[in-house]
Amino acid sequence: xxxxxxxxxxxxxxxxxxxxxxxxxxxxIVTFCGIVRDLTGDLQAMQIEHYPGMTERALMKxxxxxxxxxxxxxxxxxxxxxxxRPGETIMMxxxxxxxxxxxxxxxxFLMDYLKSRAPFWKKEQSRGGETWVAAKAEDEAALxxx
Amino acid sequence: xxxxxxxxxxxxxxxxxxxxxxxxxxxxIVTFCGIVRDLTGDLQAMQIEHYPGMTERALMKxxxxxxxxxxxxxxxxxxxxxxxRPGETIMMxxxxxxxxxxxxxxxxFLMDYLKSRAPFWKKEQSRGGETWVAAKAEDEAALxxx
Amino acid sequence: MINVLYFAWLRERIGVASEQxxxxxxxxxxxxxxxxxxxxxxxxxxxxxxxxxxxxxxxxAEFDAPLAGVREVAFFPPMTGG
Amino acid sequence: MINVLYFAWLRERIGVASEQxxxxxxxxxxxxxxxxxxxxxxxxxxxxxxxxxxxxxxxxAEFDAPLAGVREVAFFPPMTGG
Numbered sequence: 468x469x470x471x472x473x474x475x476x477x478x479x480x481x482x483x484x485x486x487x488x489x490x491x492x493x494x495x496i497v498t499f500c501g502i503v504r505d506l507t508g509d510l511q512a513m514q515i516e517h518y519p520g521m522t523e524r525a526l527m528k529x530x531x532x533x534x535x536x537x538x539x540x541x542x543x544x545x546x547x548x549x550x551x552r553p554g555e556t557i558m559m560x561x562x563x564x565x566x567x568x569x570x571x572x573x574x575x576f577l578m579d580y581l582k583s584r585a586p587f588w589k590k591e592q593s594r595g596g597e598t599w600v601a602a603k604a605e606d607e608a609a610l611x612x613x
Numbered sequence: 614x615x616x617x618x619x620x621x622x623x624x625x626x627x628x629x630x631x632x633x634x635x636x637x638x639x640x641x642i643v644t645f646c647g648i649v650r651d652l653t654g655d656l657q658a659m660q661i662e663h664y665p666g667m668t669e670r671a672l673m674k675x676x677x678x679x680x681x682x683x684x685x686x687x688x689x690x691x692x693x694x695x696x697x698r699p700g701e702t703i704m705m706x707x708x709x710x711x712x713x714x715x716x717x718x719x720x721x722f723l724m725d726y727l728k729s730r731a732p733f734w735k736k737e738q739s740r741g742g743e744t745w746v747a748a749k750a751e752d753e754a755a756l757x758x759x
Numbered sequence: 760m761i762n763v764l765y766f767a768w769l770r771e772r773i774g775v776a777s778e779q780x781x782x783x784x785x786x787x788x789x790x791x792x793x794x795x796x797x798x799x800x801x802x803x804x805x806x807x808x809x810x811x812x813x814x815x816x817x818x819x820a821e822f823d824a825p826l827a828g829v830r831e832v833a834f835f836p837p838m839t840g841g
Numbered sequence: 842m843i844n845v846l847y848f849a850w851l852r853e854r855i856g857v858a859s860e861q862x863x864x865x866x867x868x869x870x871x872x873x874x875x876x877x878x879x880x881x882x883x884x885x886x887x888x889x890x891x892x893x894x895x896x897x898x899x900x901x902a903e904f905d906a907p908l909a910g911v912r913e914v915a916f917f918p919p920m921t922g923g
Contacts, residue, residue: 483644484626491699494650497643498629501923504640504711516849518915521899546922553637558923565650567724567841575717578923584901587922588849599850602919647841662767664833667817692840704841713923724841730819733840734767745768748837
């Protein structure tokens, strides 16, 4: 159970490869990787602000809740803050379990809560200016399924 | 959209790293990795038999169905056959999408169908002998949610 | 002539992975009945059809499906991929 | 004395990231009312409380929550992590 909140870029491949390595009690690993996307080609950068202290606290609570609900062998949350370019990795979640249903459910739960309950705010910078990304009603609604 | 059915070991880390690399229209990547687990320490190896020809055909149908149902930028299925040791990677699925809900749903759909509709059969070899792994009612039931 | 394939424990019980079968069977169930009448090994292996699956020319099918035009029939237990 | 923090566009509108506030406010809503009375910038920023969230000592809370014993209050828009 590892939580990292950091500004430096991280390598998803390296992290995914190290996660659960060498263990024989794991049958299923699910990873989620969030990437700065730029559908229109206008985005220059994304700036992520966070609330130091509360961020780690919120992520720990979310991870503890997932561990209480599902049979997990391990879990990992990495979330960056600061400036990122299109195509760069913003964050990742990984879950390991004996069975795939636990790994999938826990990964989706972590993502849903992390979206709306961890204190991060995204601002997009394009040639036209800067815009704070608005929270989506569907992200808040996603929490009701748990 | 890539499907590979092969006996040689593959490196999940390398495959996950190459998947979706360099694209700016992808916001979410979900991967699933299935590993030979050995909860009791008794398992010596797992032997996976498949139906050459039908396997590729079944996986292509499943992947086409996922692509029709969700907005996917890319998808990947790799499944091994032959002899594997505990801790070795059996198979992986990866999905890439602009939004996480599509990536998660498609990955779970691919896994659910691949479990019960792709012609693979697992046999466990332990000191006590060889046993064919029985299909689980819960895996068949999982299909009803789609 | 139909090519008949067997997989997993069904292959082990019948003792061959595939065989060419000369048959006039109209459906999969008719073919199974012919095989069972031929040898005790088949009768034992096909005892519980509910525990078996069938594919016709590499597509899953039902046991009452017609065999007309089919070149390859495969019998096997429920699949355990993933 | 309570340490008050602002994030994202709320921080930009108010013009500071944090400040020490001398207050006798009983609830978060009371504190907001005090701030709004102090300066137009606050009144504009806090115009729609439904679009804002509050955390007391780094735990999410409601606007009617009591401030007794609280050392750090943070105001921010809905979070957009992930």
